[in-house]
Amino acid sequence: MTLVEAVILTVITAATPLLIAAIGELVVERSGVLNLGVEGMMAVGAACAFAGAVTLDSTFGGFVAGAAAGMALSLVFALAVLGVAANQVASGLALTILGLGLAGVIGAPFVGARRDPIMQLQVPGLTDIPLIGRALFGQDPIVYLSFALVLAVFWFLFRTRRGLTLRAIGEDHASAHALGLPVIRMRLLAILFGGACAGLAGAYLSLVYTRFWSPGMTGGRGWIALALVVFAAWRPGRALAGAYLFGLASVLQLHAQAGAIRLPSQLLSALPYLVTIVALVILAARDRRATGAPASLGIPFVPDR
Amino acid sequence: MARQGNGEDRELDAPPLVAMRGIAKRFGDFVANDGIDLDIRAGEVHALLGENGAGKSTLVKILYGLLQPSAGEIAWEGRRVVLDNPVAARSLGIGMVFQHFSLFENLTVAENIAAAMAQDLSLAAIAARVTEIGARYGLALDPERPVWTLSAGERQRIEIVRCLMQEPRLIVLDEPTSVLTPQEAERLFETLERLRDQGTAILYISHRLEEVRRLCTRATILRLGRKVDTLDPRAVSARQLAAMMVGAEVGEVRADIGPAGAGVLEIAGLSLPPGGVHGVALKDVSLDVRAGEIVGIAGIAGNGQSELFAALSGERRADHAGTIRIGGVDVGLDGVNARRALGAAFVAEERLGHGAVPAHALSENIVLTRHAESELTWRGFVMPAAARGLADRVRKAFDVRAGRGDPAAATLSGGNLQKFVVGREMTRKPRLLVVNQPTWGVDAAAATLIRQALVDGAKEGAAIVVISQDLDELFEVSSRIAVIHDGRLSPPRPVAELTREVVGLVMGGGESGHAR
Structure with a gap:
């Protein structure tokens, strides 16, 4: 395996959880809800997935457990922000704190356990192509799922009637309600989808990226996913580009630290964040139309009855 | 019967x-x-x-x-x-055309219509029907345009076409x-x-x-x-x-304003970039307002009225100090307080949230615009009794009906709160008053009272600028009327020389018989 191939493979592994979490949050924010609890839902997803996989001795079972746990936690958030129209920022932050705490409790008995590597695609002939063979045809199912998610979300948002309804609700929930669009129901479904994505992203961390569980293992990736959504101007394609750019930069800076580059390691560690922000800001600045957040983002909706 | x-x-x-x-x-x-x-x-x-x-x-x-x-x-x-x-x-x-349009600014015309349709039609099919209905009823619309680029009249057409789509x-x-x-x-x-x-x-x-x-x-x-x-x-x-x-x-407003006096407000070539994504730029706006006259500024919403108000009140600064002068003093680069110190007063369009803090008591809202008066503050401390006394005087003078004691601004009805925010500024006896949409969403009795107060203020020598969408109101109180369209202000003309039709044409962006 050449160095370039190794870099490509680690980039994919680093980018996949970010991409899945970001694409979930993108749908939530397009519906006009700001869920700052991504980090917490990822942490719980990681812990439940690992616990589930060890207990059931099934990696697939682990992924299901992770996604279900993320979704369950997001339901708590939905009850607060949709049920009683609580402040979304405060509820999201509380969700993160709750999630990190819960994850610690759930994961503690499993510290020290390890899981085997996940099954990866093997296409005779294709997978053995040098350089790109393993990157394109030798990945685990979740990587392919993450790409399918981007496509599906794009198609849903911009090509289907329900996607239009969701975007309209995110733009102006009062108008949407006046037209009889189901504001609360769409938002609930979006929040649950976002929770499942965050849980799945966490599961990928503990089952594929590290293959063990340790406290605080999400390491702020939930926040990165949130930032990606904003800098991607709420567009699925750009979230994909942003996640991979971030993955690339973080892998390169690791190599740079290991190599001979004489820069403080803190500076290098900050590099991926800087590169991602700069790149996405440039993209956004070129296209003025696309920089607008959904106009109802973060505003509680209270219909008068 | x-x-x-x-x-x-x-x-x-x-x-x-x-x-x-x-x-x-x-x-x-x-x-x-x-x-x-x-x-x-x-x-x-x-x-x-x-x-x-x-x-x-x-x-x-x-x-x-x-x-x-x-x-x-x-x-x-x-x-x-x-x-x-x-x-x-x-x-x-049953179809409905809302007063405050239920449209989505960042979506296109076709998407706005699709969002309200019972059937799941493709955007292309909707665009075709929009064109067909547009031709049948004379409601021309471009299905691909995002709503935020459209005028109020065009937005209303979307609402009507959206209704008609469902027969x-x-x-x-x-x-x-x-x-x-x-x-x-x-x-x-x-x-x-x-x-x-x-x-x-x-x-x-x-x-x-x-x-x-x-x-x-x-x-x-x-x-x-x-x-x-x-x-x-x-x-x-x-x-x-x-x-x-x-x-x-x-009641009717008695608009018997005498001849105007010396110049109070001078605006010379004011240009400002748009305030936000969907804002309007001001382009070379010039206007003189003299003591004892009311200059009305007509225009359809979203043609630069809020930008003009922000520039006059000092919420946004002009490029040069001399662009805006109050009483002969250059104030273009000064903020709201400096302008108030020269005797100017401002009434914003939104009474809740801009003109008054909803959750604050009326006496606290009095202090917000009149804190510079020695009576209300002492070395940076608010004098609550004095503020309450002034709030009571404003309430009495402008017949503001509110709850007992010192209620929060948000508890007042629209008409009463508007009387209060106008009264707050008028009881100062300002030299210059700029008021944006003075009677928007206000009942007839309150509107008459406010208009009469404006006329009386002018009679006592104030220079008054009234920005309003209500042509009847402008014809009732103004000495001269100018029209703002797409950030440009037409030269003001005496009311006696104008008709609603002439003003309406300029509001729509046309100079003469232009019937788009």
Whole structure:
């Protein structure tokens, strides 16, 4: 395996959880809800997935457990922000704190356990192509799922009637309600989808990226996913580009630290964040139309009855 | 007893298209609708008249399924129906054109229409129907344009086309002309007449009596949540209708302003970039306002009025100090307080949130704009007793009806809060007053009081700028009128030389007989 191939493979592994979490949050924010609890839902997803996989001795079972746990936690958030129209920022932050705490409790008995590597695609002939063979045809199912998610979300948002309804609700929930669009129901479904994505992203961390569980293992990736959504101007394609750019930069800076580059390691560690922000800001600045957040983002909706 | 409109005898046998019976709606202790009956027949334009707060909007929201009545029932062609959401109303054939458009700024025209359609049509199919309906009713629209680029008239066309797409049998229009130029309104009337002739029923909500008398054959008048009468609006005078709406004779403003004095406000070549994504740039605005005159600034919403107000009040600074002068002093680079110190006062368009802090008591809101007066503060400390005393004086002088003690601004009705924020500035005896939409969404009695206060202020020597969308108001109080369109201000002309039609044409961006 050449160095370039190794870099490509680690980039994919680093980018996949970010991409899945970001694409979930993108749908939530397009519906006009700001869920700052991504980090917490990822942490719980990681812990439940690992616990589930060890207990059931099934990696697939682990992924299901992770996604279900993320979704369950997001339901708590939905009850607060949709049920009683609580402040979304405060509820999201509380969700993160709750999630990190819960994850610690759930994961503690499993510290020290390890899981085997996940099954990866093997296409005779294709997978053995040098350089790109393993990157394109030798990945685990979740990587392919993450790409399918981007496509599906794009198609849903911009090509289907329900996607239009969701975007309209995110733009102006009062108008949407006046037209009889189901504001609360769409938002609930979006929040649950976002929770499942965050849980799945966490599961990928503990089952594929590290293959063990340790406290605080999400390491702020939930926040990165949130930032990606904003800098991607709420567009699925750009979230994909942003996640991979971030993955690339973080892998390169690791190599740079290991190599001979004489820069403080803190500076290098900050590099991926800087590169991602700069790149996405440039993209956004070129296209003025696309920089607008959904106009109802973060505003509680209270219909008068 | 209700007087009868056109075609009554012929249709007596058939049940009305819609019959609302004994509709009541309570929000807590507040009764918005109290036992209202309303019949609408196919092929008639039926007016729903009333002051702000009379219960018109509540009643039509019930008809459109947005609100559930506390009591009463609705029959559609004689059969009782329950409308628990707008989808149910639309599937019966009820369409609604909202006063505050229910449009999505960042979506295209076609997407806006698709969002409200019952069937799942492709955007291409919708675009084709939009073009077809546009051609049939003279409602031209470009399906691909994002809504935020469109004028108010075009936005209203989207709402109407969106209604017509579903082939409605009843269309409800809530204050449809409040955002239109007189010419745009005339085109709307033609469209409505065409629909009426095809048998569509139209419920037309307005407080503009001349329009109602021009268009409607029956009118139902509401006051304080109750039905006053249903009658033929052409059979009575506008004055009588107004008296029924208000419950008393409406006073008139005595606009006997004397000759103007020395210059107070000078604006010379003011240009400003747009304030936000959907803002309007000010382009080379010039205006002189003298003591003792009221200059009215007409214009359709969103043509730079809020930007002009922000530039005059000092919320946004001009490029050069000399661009704006108050009493001969350059203030273009000064903030709000420096301008107030020169005797200027400002009343913003939004009374809640901009003109007053909703959750703060009236006395605290007094301090917000008048803290520089020695009476109210002492070395940076607020003197609560003095603030309360001043708030009470404003309340007395401007007949502000509010709760006991020192209530929060948000608890006042729109009209009372507007009287309070105008009174707060007027009782200072300002040398210059700039007021944006002084009577927007205010009942007739409060509007008359505010307009009279403006006229009296000018008589006492203040220079006053009134920015308003209400042409009737501007013609009532102004000495001169200028028009703002797309960030440019036309030279002001004396009211005596102007007609509504001329002003309306300039508001629409045309100079002469231009009938787009």
